[in-house]
Amino acid sequence: MIAASLQSGVDQLGEFIAEAKVIVPFTGAGISTETGIPDFRSPGGLWTRNRPIPFDEFVASQDARDESWRRRFAMEETFAAAKPGRGHRALASLYRAGKIPAIITQNIDNLHQASGFAAGDVIELHGNTTYARCIGCGTAYDLGWVKTRFEPQQRGPDCSACGEPVKTATISFGQAMPEDEMQRAAELSQHCDLFIAIGSSLVVWPAAGFPVMAKHAGARLVIINNEPTEHDVHADLVIRHDIGQTLGPFVRN
Known part of the structure; x- marks a missing residue:
């Protein structure tokens, strides 16, 4: 998969979002770097x-x-x-619009909750x-x-x-992953039609398996990350640009 330019990537992402009924975002540390973390x-x-x-x-x-x-x-x-950045606020906008039922995150900073997600709809894989x-x-x-x-x-x-x-x-290295959260993440991954991996290197397993799980279940897969990931080959769209710039157009008040 060849990474899209910023504008073409944003345009295509917008089309995917418009067509999707159930969107599941999967976020990593990259979504929070513009907040200073x-x-x-x-x-x-x-x-x-x-x-x-x-x-x-x-x-x-x-x-x-x-x-x-x-x-x-x-x-x-x-x-x-730290306050929610453009990426957090864009996802919260889609959540309020009913497009996102819950969000899967590797982050530990509580910024998705601060952006407007109900705590019960933030699946924290790493606590x-x-x-x-x-x-x-x-x-x-x-x-x-x-x-x-x-x-x-x-x-x-x-x-x-x-x-x-x-x-x-x-969750520290060597500590058991939270079973309930892993099960919920797997269920969401298998029952969405658009899975968006944002700001994750996708190298920490088993969490890194969720994008492929979603793809195998029939979802479109979008990867937004500054650096290439080993899952890019599976993606329908790869955007290697700043997350705030990429998701900023989707922020709604």
Whole structure:
């Protein structure tokens, strides 16, 4: 598949959207970069600056838990300042219009909810960094609770209910994917007529399988990403341009 120019891509995407009855977007970190939140893999991304802390290391090491929380609070101003970008707002417009029943996302920044999606219609494959959860009993905590306990000694807190470690409500490397969310994502992928992958490198499996699943079920597949992906060959339309510029024309107040 040869990538379309920006204008021809926007025009063709508009035709696909007009013709579609059920659209399922699948979003990755690229949709949030214009809001000031860095992605993970590109030069200057989060993983080029800090090695990811695997789940088993978080569980086994207090030092790893402390470092994990130091990194999270170092990013607090960035996450707090971020507002939905043009891509988020365009998808929210299609959601309000009844074209999108729910959205699948690899993102952890809560920006789809902030753009207007109901929380129950945001399928978060990798969790959410705007609150915390006990890895034992699952008790949820707001970040303010964590921060008041972390700051005095720079020590990651334990659950007040069961004593197990508390971590951001995200899915770390080596941690089991959320079964309910994966099942819902699979069902949506198989029952849409337009699947739009936006800002994802499509290399993290099993989540990267959803675009192909949708294509095999008969949906049109659109991929919007600055860099090529291994799924481009399956796509009906590939747009390798800025996501905000590409989706901006679809923002409706």
